Amino acid sequence: MIDVLTEHWSEFSSGWWVTVQIIAGSFGIAMVVGTFVAAFRIAPNKWLQRLGGLYVEVFRNIPLLVLLFISFAGLRRAGVDIGPWVAGIASLGLYTAAYVAEALRSGVFSVGKGQIEASLSLGFSYAETLRRIVLPQAFRTVIAPLGSLTIAMIKNSAIVGVSLLALPDLLKQARVVSARTFQTDETFFWAAVGYIILTGAATLIFRALEKRFAIAR
Amino acid sequence: MSDQNLVELQGIHKAFGDNVVLAGVDLSVARGEVIVIAGPSGSGKSTMLRCVNGLETADRGEITFDGRPVKPGKGLSALRAEIGFVFQQFHLFPHMSVLDNIVLAPVKVKGIARDAARTRGQELLERVGIAEKAHQFPAELSGGQQQRVAIARALAMDPKLMLFDEPTSALDPEMIREVLDVMRDLAREGMTMLVVTHEMGFAREVCDRLVFIDGGLIVEEGPPAEFFANAQSERAREFVDKIIHH
């Protein structure tokens, strides 16, 4: 069982590292873009609201696989070659951002109107109120859902590697090893372990964040 | 400039849909004056107070604060920074310590150095009698303590005017005193205050003028003693009876 892992350690470890990088990049994009989209959706301007709404609808309603094909093969055929790394990380990040935005929006609605009025009364503008009072509280109330989204994103990263053949992530490498050794069960068992390490780490991190930042009301 | 009234309300109308809440309110508030606003529930007291710092926008009429119009737009945040507002439900920021609640706006809105703001914040906490709570979170405090923090938070901006919307109505009876004491001290120090409250003992003792509002109109106003002794209108007399003899 373990010999598949030891004999093909370099494939497994490099694949795992590629997966980590995809996840890290996508997570950054998802959080930043998701925050902006959520801010748009609650802005006191109906065009910004619509723009935010459009973003969520578009990215939630297109399968990730289709996004990947469009951003890589599609764009390349149209003469824009952004490469598999950018295509993969951007697709997964922008796709997850739609869900992050929705989670944050629900968190924002859990922040009472009184909080906003208290902040405005102190002389903060609406934008500053959002940034200093509403969003920090929204983030704290949605730590758990953001954790679930992150775990889903980690698992979705496997779709990136499999669809963009030029990205040698953990699953892609596992397929290479499996084709070479015919030890299919053992190979994918170790791939699963690699993903569980990542999702487990995410679970622990988000649990710690929740403990640290939970708001007593 | 400074001999003019601090606040002027002229012909304020406000409706929510078909519900006419303010039907032409006029009120002048002199500097240093303490006014209690009383009236039955739903008579428009909160709405009137919220118009003064622009949390609500009047449909008609004009409000000036310190000579400047209170209206939506660019200058409104700057005006609000000079007007303290104390809510019935406190509305402290639950994700910040007590001291951070107080220091936030002076630092971020007025640009005061953090150290100076913290020193001042600690002084204010002492003044409202809860210096030892500086590093706790709002949820760890009693209602009365939270409301005193809310008052300290407003005072940290050095406001020219303090608005109170039923500051003791959400409190257990034994905590009402401690909040009213802070407000009385503030009044004695010369703060201009508009206070919506049912605490008629406070009104009698502290305020310069009592304004009775009913059906979106100021029905009666004058020194509190006069109001309690011989209110002119029927509604005001009913109100006095109910409040005093319950």
Ligand SMILES: Nc1ncnc2c1ncn2[C@@H]1O[C@H](COP(=O)(O)OP(=O)(O)O)[C@@H](O)[C@H]1O
């Ligand atoms: N944001 C709002 N939307 C709709 N109706 C409101 C709103 N705020 C207040 N009202 C209504 O206005 C009336 C007066 O409210 P308010 O000013 O809070 O009275 P008071 O403070 O004297 O009890 C009430 O009938 C209330 O339901």
Ligand SMILES: [Mg+2]
């Ligand atoms: Mg009210």
